[in-house]
Amino acid sequence: MATYNVTGVGGTTGHPSNGRTPYLVENTIDVSAVNGDSGSAQNDVLKCIDVPAETLIMAAGVEVLTACSSSVVIDIGVTGSTAGFSDPDAYVDAYDATGAAYAPRDLNDAAPMLTIKTADTIDALMAGAASSVGKIRVWAVLCDISGIDESDNNTGTQHDTAV
Amino acid sequence: MATYDLTKKTNASTGTQKVPSKEEIRLQNLENKVTSQSDKLDHIVKLLDELSAKKSTS
Numbered sequence: 754m755a756t757y758n759v760t761g762v763g764g765t766t767g768h769p770s771n772g773r774t775p776y777l778v779e780n781t782i783d784v785s786a787v788n789g790d791s792g793s794a795q796n797d798v799l800k801c802i803d804v805p806a807e808t809l810i811m812a813a814g815v816e817v818l819t820a821c822s823s824s825v826v827i828d829i830g831v832t833g834s835t836a837g838f839s840d841p842d843a844y845v846d847a848y849d850a851t852g853a854a855y856a857p858r859d860l861n862d863a864a865p866m867l868t869i870k871t872a873d874t875i876d877a878l879m880a881g882a883a884s885s886v887g888k889i890r891v892w893a894v895l896c897d898i899s900g901i902d903e904s905d906n907n908t909g910t911q912h913d914t915a916v
Numbered sequence: 917m918a919t920y921d922l923t924k925k926t927n928a929s930t931g932t933q934k935v936p937s938k939e940e941i942r943l944q945n946l947e948n949k950v951t952s953q954s955d956k957l958d959h960i961v962k963l964l965d966e967l968s969a970k971k972s973t974s
Contacts, residue, residue, distance in 0.1 A: 777935040786928035796917040803923040803932040
C-alpha cells in the first residue's frame with residue numbers, strides 16, 4: 754500500500770475567489786390550470802424543474818402556496834428512476850398538500866444529494882386524490898459539476914513516486 | 917395518470933427560473949439605471965444637435 758500525491762500543480766492555494774457556486778431555481782405551478790383548467794388527476798406527474806446534464810441536486814422541496822384538494826399528497830423527486838436514492842419521492846414523500854406550508858424533507862430516503870449525468874427533471878407526483886385547486890412552488894438547489902479539465906495532467910513522477 | 921411538462925412557462929407554471937442573489941438584483945438595477953441615464957443623454961444630445969442646426973441656418 755502506498756500514497757501518491759496526484760493533486761496536480763499549484764499546491765495548497767486556498768479557496769478560489771471565482772469558483773462555481775450552488776444556485777436556487779424554482780417553478781410556481783397553478784395546479785388548477787393544469788390539463789386545460791381541469792386540475793391534476795390522482796397520480797399525475799408534473800415535470801417541474803429542468804436539471805441540466807452533469808448537475809448535483811443538493812436539495813429540493815415544495816412549498817404549498819394555496820392548499821390543494823382534500824386528500825392530495827405530493828412526492829418530489831425524479832420519476833422513472835430507481836437508481837440508488839433517485840426515485841419519485843427522493844426529497845419529499847407523501848406531503849399533505851391540504852395546507853399552505855413548506856414540506857419537510859423525506860426522512861426515509863434521507864433527501865439525498867443526487868448526481869445527474871444526463872439532463873433530467875425534478876417532478877411532483879400528485880398522489881392521494883385529484884386536485885382541482887392549489888398552487889405550489891417547487892424549488893431546488895443545483896450546482897454544475899461538469900469538468901473543465903478532464904485530461905490527466907499529472908506527471909509520471911507524481912504517478913510513480915509514493916509520498 | 918398523465919405526465920405534464922411544466923418546466924417551461926405555461927399558463928399553469930412560471931417555468932424553471934433561476935432565483936438571483938440580492939447582489940445580482942442590485943447589479944441589474946444599477947445596469948437599468950445606467951441604461952436609463954444613457955438614453956436621457958442621447959435625447960439631450962439630439963436636442964442640442966437640432967438646436968445647433970436651427971441656429972446655423974438662421
